Amino acid sequence: MRREPVVFDTLHNAVENFHNDGTDLFGFAKLQYTATDQDVVNIEVNRSRTRFAIPFDSVEGVIDDHQQDVNGFANIGWRHQLGTENLELGKASELFVGTFFRDGSLAYTPGLADSATFTFPGDTNRYIIAEDRSFRTTGAKVDYTVRAHHGLEFKTGVLAQFTSGREDFSSQTNTGTSGPRSNSNLNGSDVGVYAQTAIAPSDRWELRAGARFDNHNAPFAGNQNQISPRAKLSFFPSPANTFWVYYARLFLPTNVEDLRAITSTSQGGVVAAPTLPERDDFFELGFVHRFPFGVVSKISAYRKNSTPGIDDATVSGTAIVTSVNIAQVKITGLEGVLEIRPSGPVSGYMNLAINHAYGSHPITGGFFPPDSSPGYFDLDHDQRLSAVASAVYSSRGVYLSATGIYGSGLTNGNDPDSMYGRGLFDFNKNTHVDPSFIVNASAGYSIAVGSTIVRPQLYIDNVFDRKYLLKGAFFSGASVGRPRSLQLRVSIGT
Numbered sequence: 001m002r003r004e005p006v007v008f009d010t011l012h013n014a015v016e017n018f019h020n021d022g023t024d025l026f027g028f029a030k031l032q033y034t035a036t037d038q039d040v041v042n043i044e045v046n047r048s049r050t051r052f053a054i055p056f057d058s059v060e061g062v063i064d065d066h067q068q069d070v071n072g073f074a075n076i077g078w079r080h081q082l083g084t085e086n087l088e089l090g091k092a093s094e095l096f097v098g099t100f101f102r103d104g105s106l107a108y109t110p111g112l113a114d115s116a117t118f119t120f121p122g123d124t125n126r127y128i129i130a131e132d133r134s135f136r137t138t139g140a141k142v143d144y145t146v147r148a149h150h151g152l153e154f155k156t157g158v159l160a161q162f163t164s165g166r167e168d169f170s171s172q173t174n175t176g177t178s179g180p181r182s183n184s185n186l187n188g189s190d191v192g193v194y195a196q197t198a199i200a201p202s203d204r205w206e207l208r209a210g211a212r213f214d215n216h217n218a219p220f221a222g223n224q225n226q227i228s229p230r231a232k233l234s235f236f237p238s239p240a241n242t243f244w245v246y247y248a249r250l251f252l253p254t255n256v257e258d259l260r261a262i263t264s265t266s267q268g269g270v271v272a273a274p275t276l277p278e279r280d281d282f283f284e285l286g287f288v289h290r291f292p293f294g295v296v297s298k299i300s301a302y303r304k305n306s307t308p309g310i311d312d313a314t315v316s317g318t319a320i321v322t323s324v325n326i327a328q329v330k331i332t333g334l335e336g337v338l339e340i341r342p343s344g345p346v347s348g349y350m351n352l353a354i355n356h357a358y359g360s361h362p363i364t365g366g367f368f369p370p371d372s373s374p375g376y377f378d379l380d381h382d383q384r385l386s387a388v389a390s391a392v393y394s395s396r397g398v399y400l401s402a403t404g405i406y407g408s409g410l411t412n413g414n415d416p417d418s419m420y421g422r423g424l425f426d427f428n429k430n431t432h433v434d435p436s437f438i439v440n441a442s443a444g445y446s447i448a449v450g451s452t453i454v455r456p457q458l459y460i461d462n463v464f465d466r467k468y469l470l471k472g473a474f475f476s477g478a479s480v481g482r483p484r485s486l487q488l489r490v491s492i493g494t
Contacts, residue, residue, distance in 0.1 A: 003319075004470060004479035006055045013467060015483040019064070022052025038081040047072040054319045064111025067319060071104040096143040100161075105134040108320055116174045118315065121369040127171035127179045129318050135165030135186070135256070151200035155210075159192045163256040188218040188256030196230075206234045216253035220274035226251040242288040250280035252310060254323050275323045275365030278310040294342035304331040309359060311380060313366055314476040322366040324475075326359040329379065332424050345395035350388070356424050357382040377416055377431075380475040384408045384427050385435075397446040399457075402439060409433040412472030436468035436481060451494055459487040 007016035031043040049070050056063040077098035085092050108131040116126035139161025146154045165186045171179035196210025208231065215225040230248035237243070254275050286300035309329030312321045333355035340348045357379040362372040385408035393400040409432040417430050444457035465484035472478045 003052065003055055004482065006477060006479050007057050008467070008469070008480045015467060015480050017483070018055060018057075019053050020055040022050065025049045040079045042075070042077045042079075044073070044075040046074075062111065062113055062115050063117075063318075064114060065318060066109050066111075068107045068109075069104070071102075073100060073102040075100045091147060093146045095145075096141070096157075098141045100137075100139050100141070102137040103135065105132075107132050108318065110318075114174075118171065118318070120171075120180055123179070125173055125177075125179060127173055129169075129171050129315060129320065131167070131169050131320055133165065133167040133169070135163055137161055137163045139190075153198040154195075155197070156195040157193075160190070162189045163187065165256070186219050186256060188216075190217070190253055191215045204236050206236075208232045208234075212251075214251045214253065214277075216251075216277050218254055218256050218274070221254075221276055224253070224277050226277075226279060240290045240292075242286075244284075244286050246282075246284040246286075248280075248282045250278070250282055252278040252280070254310065273325075273364040273370060275310070275325055276308060278306050278308060278325075281305045294340065296337075296339045296341075298337040298339075299335070301334050302332070304329075306330070311359075311475055321476075324363055324365040326379075327362050327364075329357065329359040330422075331355065331357040334424070345393050346391065347394075348389070348391040350390075351386075353386045354384060354424060355382070355386070356384060356422070356426070358422055375416060376420070376422055378411050378428055380411055380471070382432075383410050384425075384432070399442070399444040399446075401443075402441045404437065404439050406435065406437045408435045410471035411474050412469075413474045413478070414472070433469045433472060436466065436470075438466050438468075438481065439463045453493050455491045455493075457489045457491070459489070461485045461487075 003020055003022075005015050005017055005020060007018045008014075026048045027046070029045045033041045033043075035041065049068070051066070051068045054063060054065040054067060056065075075098060077096065080095045080097075082093040082095060108129070110128045110130050114128045116128050118127045118129050119125070120127070139159065141157065141159045143155065143157035148154065163186075166184070167186055168181075168183045170181040170183075173179065192212060192214045194210060194212035196208065198206065198208045200206040209229075210231075211227060211229045213225065213227050215223055217223050226249070228249040228251050230246075232244060232246040234242060234244040254277060282302070282304045284300060284302040286298065288296065288298045290296050306326075306329035308325040308327055310323055311326055313324045314321055333353060335351070335353040335355075337352075338350040340350075358376050359379055360376050361374065362370050364370045385406070387406040388403065390401065390403040408427065409429075411431055412433045414431045416428070419430065420426075420428055438461075440459075440461050441463050442457065442459045444455055447454045447456075462482055462484045466481065467483075468481040470479045470481045
């Protein structure tokens, strides 16, 4: 089972794992060289390849599609400590210089007998979609931290990267007639410069403040930039209690490799609205209390206003994902966490959150026609109430865990009705699937063989094999919850 299933057999009350398989190859290597007490060099290399079939519901037509993703990166970083640690200054000042390279490709291959389902604006023909794209990103990062004295720190840095790539996006009808296509280069860049400080005038107060300038250059959008201030004020009335208030202006650029020149081609040569970076105002209040018997509690409230917001939409009849803009997005939430770590082999945590994420039209970008329908709607990932509880036992090489997950339900694709509300406690049940609760479990045992540790591990998802709809069709297709599944892993280390 490679992706979330999309077929549910109502006659036999069973989830069908149909056309849903794949393979993953993954490799990672890390080398650390400590040249001196003040100099450390890290080298990291990663490569992965994923191949999978796209699950589909045969009642709606045949979609024998397959996708291959290849991704890799190489990072080289040098960290140099300036001076030495002491009681007055605390940690020493330091300089970090790093370079990185990232590349990847996506090949989406449709089946020869696919049912054509996708339509371009103004075109009544139905098409089968194929895509072959690749990208390369090269960049560098420099950070410089100065600790003037205990309780006073300054940090500044710059990050710059350039992305180049090529896309071959094509379409054709079932009769073989070619439709809109794009075969072109994609180039873009990102540059960010920041400066921040941490000031602690006493053991009870700390202020962290800074600002960042970002410039994002992407196809169709040109240069988009923003200055983003942020500040966090923390109050420590006692070692057991922490209060904080936080504000940040955020700038989230689109991934250049996720954009497509088909945006203009599919509109008859008229350039459609580009997908722009997300711009946010984020506010947070929080409180942490540490109990003397190994329990830590946290409660926080937050609000995020995005103008515009960004979400991912799936191209109809495929699993190809493209970014779109939502004119306004508002997210409000309350979250409570209880972490339990007493002395002994048992530990656990509980997390309870209530959250409302909604947006307003128009929806633009990608290569979809703009949607200017009036009114508000809950976002694709909106789920009002979420709860997680987990318990872990670990002793003498034995590891056991159980986790319960409750969700009040993601969106189901229905349009908002007259009862739709935007409040935090408006559950809008008409536009959400039914609640669900599942239990996951795992067990493992560590065996020492000389200087080598062998650890077999068993993971069971959805232990009681609950049947539930995960989400309905919205920005992406409908999917059902995974049925009970087992994984057996064996790790070998020293």
